Amino acid sequence: MENIILDTDKAHAVSQKVGILVVNLGTPDAPTAKAVRPYLKQFLSDPRVIEVPKIIWWFILNGIILPFRSSASAKKYASVWMNGSSGTGAPLLVHSQNQTLGLEQKLATNESTKDVKVALAMRYGNPSIEKAMNDLESEGVNRLLVLPLYPQYSATTTASSFDAVFQVHAQKRNPPALRMVKNYHDHPAYIAALVQQVRDYWAVHGVPDFKNGDKLVMSFHGVPKRTLLRGDPYHCECHKTGRLVREALGLSADEAILSFQSRFGKAEWLKPYTAPLLETLGRANTNRLDIFCPGFPADCLETLEEIAMEGKEIFTHAGGKTYHVIPCLNDQPAWIDALHTIALENIAGWKTQVPTPAELLERVAMGQEVEKRMLASSSDIA
Secondary structure: OOOOOOOOOOOOOOEEEEEEEEEEEOOOOOOOHHHHHHHHHHHHOOOOOOOOOEEEHHHHHHHHEEEHHHHHHHHHHHHHHHEEEOEEEEEEHHHHHHHHHHHHHHHHHHOOOOOOOOEEEEEOOOOEEHHHHHHHHOOOEEEEEEEOOOOOOOOHHHHHHHHHHHHHHHOOOOOEEEEEEOOOOOOOHHHHHHHOOOOHHHHHHHEEEEEEOOEEEEEOOOOOOHHOOOOOOHHHHHHHHHHHHHHHHHOOOEEEEEEEOOOOOOOEOOOHHHHHHHHHHOOOOOOEEEOEEEEOOOOOHOOOOOOOHHHHHHHHOOOOOEEEEOOOOOOOOHHHHHHHHHHOOOOOOOOOOOOOOHHHHHHEEEEEEEHHHEEEEEEEEH
C-alpha cells in the first residue's frame, strides 16, 4: 500500500513520517529553591507516584514538604550541576540530551532511517511531553514511538509517562499512531552495554579482589513495597537485570549484591536498602566497594549526590576503605548502539523514508491514472 495520500490539494495530504519521543523523568530548570519547588510539586502531585488520598497528601505536600525540602534539594542540585564541555544544566538533562542526539545521529547514518525525527521530553519539568509532541507534529510526524529511558517498567515512571503522552494525544484532532516501549530490562543490547561499562571502568581502575572480600553493589531506585504487592513487575525486572549483569561478569550473588536506594517517607520500600547495606559493608571493613546503578541510564542527582557523595560518606565512616562509583551509561557508544537497536525493533514495519518531491508527483500521477480508469470502468458498466 502506498504511503501517501493522493489528494494533494488537501491540508492533510502529507507523507507519513516516523518520530521517536525519548522520555526521562525530569529535573528543575535551575539549582534554586524557586526552580525546585514547582518541579517537586508537579512530581509529587502525580497519583502514580504518591498513592495517598489527595486531600491528606495536599496538606502534607504544601504544608511540610515543599516549604522545607525545596531549599535542601536545591543545594543538592547545585552540588552536581554541570557546566562544561558535555553541556550545561542538570546532569539528567544534559546526558539525556546527549543520548537523544546520539540516537538521532545513529539513525541518520542509514539511508532507510535518516528521515526519522527524534525529540527529548521530560515527564516533569522541561522540555515537556506536550511541547516535544507538538514539535514532532510540526515536522510532519504522524507515527510516534515513545521510548522511555526507564529500562525496568514501573507504574511510577513508565506508566506515568504514558499517561502524559495519552493526555496530549487525546487533545489532538488528528493524533499520531502510537507505539510504546514498555521495558527492556533484559534486552541483550542493554545488558551488553551495562557489562561493557563495568568492564571499561575496571580496565582503568583495576578489578576488585572479590576472592578477598571486595564487593560490587548494583543499586536500583527504590519504590514502596506496596507497588510489588499490587502487581508492579519493577522489583522482578530489577532482579533480572542484576542477575544477567552479574552472570555476564562471572560473579556470584555474594560478590555482586543488589539493593534499592532513595527511600522516601516511613512506608516500607523494596529491600535491601542501599544506605544500610553500605554501612554494613563498611563495618565489615570491606577493602574495596564498587557501586553501579544499572537502572539509571543517565547520571543524575540520585547517582552523583546520593550514591557518589552520601554513599561514600556512609561506607567510609563505618570503616570501609576504598569506594568506587562506576558512571552510568550516559552517552557511551555501546548504550547509543543499544538505544538504536531497541528503537529499530519497535519501529519495524513503519516506512521510515520520506518520499522525494519527484516520487510524490509520480505517485499522484499514478493515482490520477487509477482514478481515470475507475471512472471509465464505471461509465462502461452504466
